[in-house]
Amino acid sequence: MQLTFDAEVEEFRAELVAFLDANAPTEAEAVERSRSSSDVPPWARRWQRLLFDNGWLLPGNPPEFGGRNANILQQAVHMAELSRRRIYPSFNPQGVGIIAASLLSFGTEEQKHRWAVPILRAEITASLGMSEPGAGSDLASLRTRAVVEGDHFVVNGQKVWTSGAHDADVLLTFVRTDPDVPKHRGISVLLIPTDTPGVTRRPFASICDGDEYDFNEVFFEDAVVPAANLVGELNQGWRVANGSLGHERTLLWTSFADRLHDLLNDYHPTGPLERDRYATLAMDTQALRLLGSAALARAARGEQDVAALSVLKLLGSEAVQKGSEQALYAAGIDGLTHPATTAPFTPLNQDTFIASWFERYARSFAGTIAGGTSEIQRTIIAERVLGLPRS
The missing domain is CATH 1.20.140.10 (Butyryl-CoA Dehydrogenase, subunit A, domain 3)
Known part of the structure; x- marks a missing residue:
């Protein structure tokens, strides 16, 4: 096995190192990490936007989405250099690394520019609504229901362990849209703004939270969501789920x-x-x-x-x-x-x-x-x- 990189990857690393040397936050700023979007230091939003504008936020993305079409080896080098310096590219890592990435893979052009770009530019924050009280590791058992009524969905149900939901502007939410088919086949994905009437977020503590909560329960009671907020095809949410977790696991x-x-x-x-x-x-x-x-x-x-x-x-x-x-x-x-x-x-x-x-x-x-x-x-x-x- 050759545990070195070729000249192209090393040239990529050198360009990244030069950018970080010139622009990286100070050590005092870098340790001021927040696990959600509450009380985010102003420098953190500026830093994420600077990364986006220069193609260093998610380098595997096209330039219009904060990247430079980097290959997988270059992406690994990017992650390694940030990790070595203990620098976080985003205060909303789930929004950037999972939700925006999922929108770029499965969303419409309108969804990419209305939701993904503002998430990537640190203008809004996003949270992932997957787990439920009876559907944690077994996502296919979820019971949060979305019923199509004309040009919108009506959503009822509950999510839990939803990190950062109390501060998020939008939730990428997995819902059941067809209860009469095998459980993997009747799932869809909706973008639900958190200020939608009928959406209630309730943060709760974990053993390591201290004064800053991260987990949430989220309740939906007759929440009306535009049909335009459907991500991917109706009843094809399992594909989006696999893609979302794939972005997280790579x-x-x-x-x-x-x-x-x-x-x-x-x-x-x-x-x-x-x-x-x-x-x-x-x-x-x-x-x-x-x-x-x-x-x-x-x-x-x-x-x-x-x-x-x-x-x-x-x-x-x-x-x-x-x-x-x-x-x-x-x-x-x-x-x-x-x-x-x-x-x-x-x-x-x-x-x-x-x-x-x-x-x-x-x-x-x-x-x-x-x-x-x-x-x-x-x-x-x-x-x-x-x-x-x-x-």
């Missing part, structure tokens, strides 16, 4: 590799057992990078390998969780203490709201749930890699 493994790298830097083992656990964490990190590089090479050749992404997601998320648990164990009672008073256990640079090893461990469970649970990944691997029967 390079997701790189974020787990970065978190493992941070764990290795911050975790200070003592004694033979702890050093052995540390070595396992180091090997998991290297394995993830090597497997990820192989998957990246296949993608560069135009090969699709959904099963490989599942392997990477499963390995990365569970390695982060296991490593965080081991580091918490090694920290002992100090792991429950704010790092400002306990050296050398310091918070992850990219998540300043994480204040202790316990919170870092608690937060790690999100990685084994979001973007497809570990159980779902194991099912995909069993069927597509091992060839086991669905039963």
Whole structure:
């Protein structure tokens, strides 16, 4: 395996590095990350717009949508350089990386310019309405109903775990439009502005939120949504769902590799057992990078390998969780203490709201749930890699 890039990719990297050297936010600004759109520092909106205008927001996009038609290897380099500097391209990563990307893949030209471009330019924010109380990992079981009435839909139902919904301007919402067909076939996708009468958002806390909530319940009660807000074809929402999660998963493994790298830097083992656990964490990190590089090479050749992404997601998320648990164990009672008073256990640079090893461990469970649970990944691997029967 050749673990280097060709001259074209390195030229792309050099241009990006020069741009970042000249324009990147200061270190103090970069750590001022918000998980939703509430109280976003003015520099963050300016920074996202600057990236968009110069083609560095999502470089794989065409120039009119904040990119420069970069190939998958160039996109990986872009992500790696931002990660190395601990710079976030957007304060609304779900809106930019999933929702706008889905609109560019499945939306009409009017939807792309009315909704996707303002999201990408940090003029509005968006949230993803997928999960429901009875339909988390099994999205096809969703029950939020949208009924066609003339030139609009009437929506009734509930979503939950909807990150950032209380601050979002629009929700990309998955709804059931045909209850009489197999559950995967009767789903559609609507863009629902959050100021629509009948839409209620209720934020709630998680273990690591502190004073800043992120999760929401969202209720729809006879909410009227224009038919023009249908994304993709009626009853073809499953295709949009797969595309939405595909945008999230393509390079997701790189974020787990970065978190493992941070764990290795911050975790200070003592004694033979702890050093052995540390070595396992180091090997998991290297394995993830090597497997990820192989998957990246296949993608560069135009090969699709959904099963490989599942392997990477499963390995990365569970390695982060296991490593965080081991580091918490090694920290002992100090792991429950704010790092400002306990050296050398310091918070992850990219998540300043994480204040202790316990919170870092608690937060790690999100990685084994979001973007497809570990159980779902194991099912995909069993069927597509091992060839086991669905039963």
